[in-house]
Amino acid sequence: MFYKIFTGLALITATSVMAQEVDKSDWPSSIVIGTGSPGATYAIYGQGLASIISNHVGVPTSTQQTQGPYQNVTLTQNGRIDIALTTMGPAYEAWVGESELAPGVQHNRLRAVAPMYISPFQMAALADSGLNELSDLEGKRVGLGPAGGSGAYWTRWFDKLGISVNASFGPFGDQMSQLSDRRLDAVGAAPGIPAAAYTELETMEPAHFFAFPAEAIETLAEEFPYLQPVVIPPETYRSLDGPVNTLGMWNFVLTHEDLPESLTYEITKAIFAYHDDLVASHGSARETLAENVVHNRFLPLHPGAERYYTEEGIELSPIENGAN
Structure with a gap:
């Protein structure tokens, strides 16, 4: 009798396991993640993500x-x-067809998968420069990083604020050296916090970090759906004696709409199940939390990712749950 009961239970268990097995028949044989330049946050974060997918999703x-x-x-x-x-x-x-690389082409096959971290816009001068407000940068030599990166956005913010600066574009690290040598009056970027370049600057002499005026934060965040108010905590940099109010853009993991739903679900689940591994690869992943998916304000979620967040009880907006 015991043998028959045990056999029956074994068959039920085996059937249950088989029912839970994922159909991988439409999965690709490999996956490629687009990152960024060597040594940059994306390159390091991407390696951590690739390791999670390879080791825990099996692709x-x-x-x-x-x-x-x-x-x-x-x-x-x-x-x-x-x-x-x-x-x-x-x-x-x-998404709206205004990409500099493909003007007029709406990238309507993109789908959101997971939040990464937020990149606050940061602008600093040397503490003894006498420059205290963003408006003080009128006519000054301001480094804005690479022209195709955050520099393009800083240019827009200055235009919106009615501030005319003598903009200089180039590698962020080089511009920080120029600031230290006083060949530039200020340098702006949008890295994660704390930004190593600003921290290194502070080891040589104190810096001043500029805040956005409250009315500018409200106006810009309303006009641009990818912008959100951010507060840089005072403990971020040794030069700070209080919080700095600014704006930021979230970084997200995106994919193509044709990536299989079951695979996207497994990738999304693995990102959060092995969150500690991702943080170990780069500290910015501390903000890679499922609840931060709500910071996507315009891009539809991939159905596989949507299923994961729904199962986790995260309330999604009409945009996040796939509505256009």
């Missing part, structure tokens, strides 16, 4: 160095890569 995954967010979204739209790491500014412009 060999590699990274491809690219020119960053603008190129990543276009490569994904065209099916050249499977997953894009991007800030939501370039994603929005591509």
